[in-house]
Amino acid sequence: MMVSPFTGGAVREIQDTQRYTFRGEQFEVTAPVYECEDTGEQFTTNEQDEEFISRLHAQWRETHRVPTPEQLRYRREELELSMREMSDLLGLGVNQWRQYEAGEMPSNSNVLLLQLVCSIQGLAAILAQRGAELPARTQRKLQALAEEPVAPVIVLPRVQQELPREQVRQLLALQGGSAVVYMGGQLRPRARQKTAESEAQPA
Known part of the structure; x- marks a missing residue:
């Protein structure tokens, strides 16, 4: 169990927002930290530091479309x-x-x-x-x-897991897309749909 490094007492995990400069730009990042229940002082673990950096990098990628x-x-x-x-x-x-x-x-x-x-x-x-x-x-x-x-890409913002193959094919046929991208936290691109001709060929 996590204890406070300041008092040895109880701690709680909270979400804390910090402004951080990365590559000359300012970003506001909300990430988990521990807070000492006795003193209110905050501290982080290595895992929380890594999560903070991951969220910072994700913001930078999104800003610059990386x-x-x-x-x-x-x-x-x-x-x-x-x-x-x-x-x-x-x-x-x-x-x-x-x-x-x-x-x-x-x-x-x-x-x-x-x-x-x-x-x-x-x-x-x-x-x-x-x-x-x-x-x-x-x-x-x-x-x-x-x-x-160029064919459009179909984006499914609320899908948390891959759809059945047949449903994917129906989406592609209906909307003319070349890929289905899942937005369940991270992009998980779907392989391009094969044509009927390529599917008929032996592996």
């Missing part, structure tokens, strides 16, 4: 590229993409690259500049993806 690690992983898998190939395509360090998928915050200079590679129009622009860094077969595959017509 793709989340989950979105980056989904995009790489959609393009069928390895982490090394993604780094090569964007001109990053050999392990940089791997670190971004693991949650590392991108530098301001790399934010635009990540935004571009997560969009079809941006992918086409990157291929024009960096496509030669990849094998010819990979170049052709990515070029075909870059030339596909």
Whole structure:
């Protein structure tokens, strides 16, 4: 049981809002802290500090529309590229993409690259500049993806878990979307719907 480091007495966990400067910008972050019931003094554990930083980073990503690690992983898998190939395509360090998928915050200079590679129009622009860094077969595959017509993404803000496959297909057919994104705390992209022709092919 958690006790106060000040008196050894009881504590309670509360939500505390703090203003914090991150990369030259001010953010208000609400996160859990412990409060001593005897003195009112507050303290945090390592886990609470990590939660505070996680929420701060999430605010910064949302403000600047920076793709989340989950979105980056989904995009790489959609393009069928390895982490090394993604780094090569964007001109990053050999392990940089791997670190971004693991949650590392991108530098301001790399934010635009990540935004571009997560969009079809941006992918086409990157291929024009960096496509030669990849094998010819990979170049052709990515070029075909870059030339596909853009379909909207269906966002389900209140869904907490993945829908049954048939319901997903009905949504896609009804709204013409290419992916279903779940907003249950974090984005959990859904793989692109296969066409009837591709489904008929053997695995």
